[in-house]
Amino acid sequence: MGNGSKKEVMFERMREKKKEVKIVRKIVLIIALVMLLIGIGVGFFVYKYITGALQPIDPESEKVIQVEIPIGSGLNLIAGKLEEKGIIKDARIFKYYAKFNNESQFQAGSYGLTKAMTPDELIESLKTGKVYRTPVFTMTIPEGLKIEQIANIVDKKTGIPAADFIAYVNDEATIDLLIGKYPQIFTEEIKAETIKHPLEGYLFPATYPFYEEKPTLGTVVDEMVKATASNVTPYLDYLQKEEKSVHWLLTFASLLEEEATAQSDRQSIASVFYNRMKKDMPLQTDPTVLYALGGHKEKTLLKDLEVEDPYNTYKNKGLPPGPIASAGASSIEAVIDPAKTDYLFFLADSKGINHFATSYEVHLENKAKYIK
Structure with missing residues (x-):
């Protein structure tokens, strides 16, 4: 080539x-x-x-749709309810839109909403708590009350006899009904023989609106349980991870509710209880003794501490069998997010101020100084 x-x-x-x-x-x-x-x-x-x-579902619609926003509802739950009722197209879009606009402080209540409302109008309504239905009456359950005290308030506000209320919340049929309706909240723990009242601690402290003059016993109790469910649901993943139950959470929180006098105290007292349990020390908290005795006393006596009862945390290590009162949101949160301390002891002075100590010697010094 x-x-x-x-x-x-x-x-x-x-x-x-x-x-x-x-x-x-x-x-x-x-x-x-x-x-x-x-x-x-x-x-x-x-x-x-x-x-x-982000547009109204039906700009021409005039039909009012009733939406119940339970006490303690978060943005996820609210957006889900609005989508479920057909008031918004997509709960996720509404949620992100509200978050983008830094809107999160929504009011519980019963709302009359329409498909013609824009996201901004919905947010404004939920923020201001503008309720389209005016409640016939409201009933306030303060934090830290026991079943008997709640029964008396219900009696005064609704006319339902306190004895009937207590019988209803202790009835096995009621307990089975609630376990079936709220399986993530109620467990067989509330049926234990050592439990004094199965629903103790499960009736959430809040102000409840009622839209009929004579609500049924079932309605009253269900509203309180529903509020508890709303307030503990955000912590279910945490509890599962820690292998703890809602019953454990509400029991722990009830001790803080009875002992604390301020928000910071709740977190510090929670740390005391955690630290004592880690060291296998009894919690030795007086409110459990009073609950065991079944009454209120201005001062716990030494002989009271000897009462043989599963709720007496001087005699038994760990948490009592169940809650001793209804805890509020701040006490529940303190169990989840306690202060980081080495405290093992605390006491309250005559003004209700708590004083903490890392050793028994310092605790005795505080006792001599603050308890007269």
Whole structure:
């Protein structure tokens, strides 16, 4: 083969490579254009979906839809209820829109909403607590009350006899009904023989609106239990991870509710109880003794500490069998997020101020100094 022929072959190969490169470039360009068009299409679809989700479902609708927002409801629960009722298109979009606008402080209540309302109108309504139905009456259950005390309030506000209330909340049929309705909240723990009142600690302290003059016993109790469920649901994942139950949480929180006088005290007292349990020390908290005795006393006597009862934390290590009162949200939160301390002791002075100590010697010094 001559030099001319070799050159021709070489040039031919170069021409073929150039063609291949051009073809590859065209393919890459086409793929890039297709991907760009797909990206634009997807982006346009997402944009249209989001803007559509932020429009009223039916701008012409005048039908009022009743929506109940339970006490303690978070944004997830509220958005889910609005979607469930058909008032918004997508709960996630509404939730992100509210978060983007730093809106989170919503009011519990019964709302009359329509499909014609915009997200801003819905948020404003939920923020201001504008209730379309005016309750016939409200009933306030303060923190730290026991079943008998709650029964007396119910008696005064609804006319339901306290004895009937106590009988209802202790009835096995009621307990089975609630276990079936709220399986994540109630466990067989409340049926233990050592439990004095199965629903002690499960009737959440709050102000409840009622829209009928004479609500049934079942309605009253269910409203309180529903509020408890709303307040403990955010902690279910934590409890599962720690292998703890709602019963454990409410029992622990009830001790803080009875002992604490301030928010900071709740977290510090929680740390004391955690530290004592880690060291296998009894909690030795007086409110459990009073609960065991079944009454209220201004001062716990030494002989009281000797009472043989599962609730007496001087005689028994760990938490009592169940809650000793209804704990509020701050006490529940303190169990989940206690202070980080080495405290093992505390006492309250005559002004209700708690004083903490890391050793028994310091605790005795505090006792001599503050307890007259």
